[in-house]
């Protein structure tokens with residue numbers, strides 16, 4: 001390092017001498033060749049300065065003390081911090097042997113350089129600076145050349161007080177982190193409790209974790225998963241954990257509103273924009289939700305034409321009512337949900353790829369219930385308690401009934417489980433629900449008569465008729481709708497096959513949890 005600096009100084013002196021020679025009466029015929037040499041020297045010097053890192057200067061700014069000896073223990077370098085704590089000058093060290101310094105000056109106890117020189121190994125020790133009684137942590141490091149021969153022994157001294165302070169700061173940071181984690185966990189749990197959410201499976205826990213992390217940001221979230229897996233409830237969770245809880249949260253089911261009405265519902269319209277338009281126009285849902293949050297549910301069912309308009313709104317963050325040129329700036333947090341495979345829809349030309357990427361900033365995928373078996377037990381008990389309370393019943397489940405519920409594949413996911421529990425509590429009165437009842441209600445075993453409730457548990461005559469007829473119709477409708485959707489692949493096609501309006505089918509699906 002210092003050799004390099006010496007050469008640098010030498011070159012600078014040469015350049016200065018050349019400049020001086022050229023200014024004086026130097027023979028003109030040599031002038032040109034001198035100029036060329038000076039130019040080369042100056043270019044080389046510039047390059048050297050650019051590439052050269054002045055380690056000596058850097059070391060002099062370190063707060064730790066550094067001492068370097070050659071392989072024989074002759075001191076070749078000490079930095080400023082070393083001089084500061086020893087209270088001596090550079091000349092008192094450089095060129096002197098470490099053994100000599102140790103004997104004469106008694107700077108500190110437990111010096112490690114002699115041990116590094118003799119063992120050629122790294123050494124660590126705690127020493128005391130004699131003059132100040134300051135405790136130091138000393139590390140001795142051997143440095144070897146390419147042949148593996150010892151080249152330098154370096155001592156690096158750290159002030160233990162500083163290390164202690166660092167340790168305290170680290171401990172404080174750790175305890176602060178632990179208490180924020182505990183607080184976060186507490187808030188998360190409270191939020192789960194408020195929403196009555198079950199989250200035992202790793203899959204769902206991960207979804208909740210992501211939702212929790214991004215809730216307080218305004219980032220757009222795309223929630224995907226089969227029908228009934230809890231997409232809407234995750235959207236509720238995000239909204240309730242966000243900073244927008246004092247502002248509106250609007251949920252729009254894009255498949256339930258006929259395509260021709262959805263545009264005016266979303267964006268509103270100006271007075272006179274079409275026949276039948278309200279006087280004074282009507283604000284759209286985006287405008288109403290301004291400052292708050294919108295859930296675009298079943299986004300995969302939105303028409304391509306409307307997708308283009310929605311994309312514009314999301315990109316520009318502004319909306320125009322239909323028939324108006326007045327710009328309405330928007331500050332709405334967008335959550336979108338779908339049970340469709342949007343990648344497939346894009347490949348089939350039914351969903352805009354650019355809209356997909358705009359919505360899919362943070363994806364949250366909810367696995368089907370059959371892949372979240374750890375949640376089933378708690379969900380079953382939660383719903384049992386809920387419906388016992390609602391219908392004033394005392395139904396309970398036998399262990400084999402619980403096992404049967406675990407074994408089922410739950411194509412309708414949590415909504416199906418919830419509905420099944422409601423049905424079983426209603427029809428079973430106050431008795432125990434066993435495995436065969438479960439299988440019968442699930443339609444996975446031949447129908448056998450349900451066990452009769454005890455006479456004291458019997459509801460009034462009117463209730464029996466009403467309850468049984470309503471439940472039978474519901475059960476029949478549920479079955480037909482499920483089969484139609486499975487056969488025709490979409491709710492729209494199923495509706496036309498069943499001879500009902502799409503919106504009627506959607507309402508029934510929502511009511512029955514399909």
Ligand SMILES: Nc1ncnc2c1ncn2[C@@H]1O[C@H](COP(=O)(O)OP(=O)(O)OP(=O)(O)O)[C@@H](O)[C@H]1O
Nearest residue numbers: 196197198226227228229230231232233339414415
């Ligand atoms: N983890 C959970 N804990 C308790 N209840 C849940 C949980 N997840 C979902 N539910 C309940 O299951 C039902 C269906 O959930 P949700 O409506 O959120 O599903 P979804 O995926 O949005 O369905 P769809 O795609 O049909 O709209 C709701 O009644 C919801 O409260």
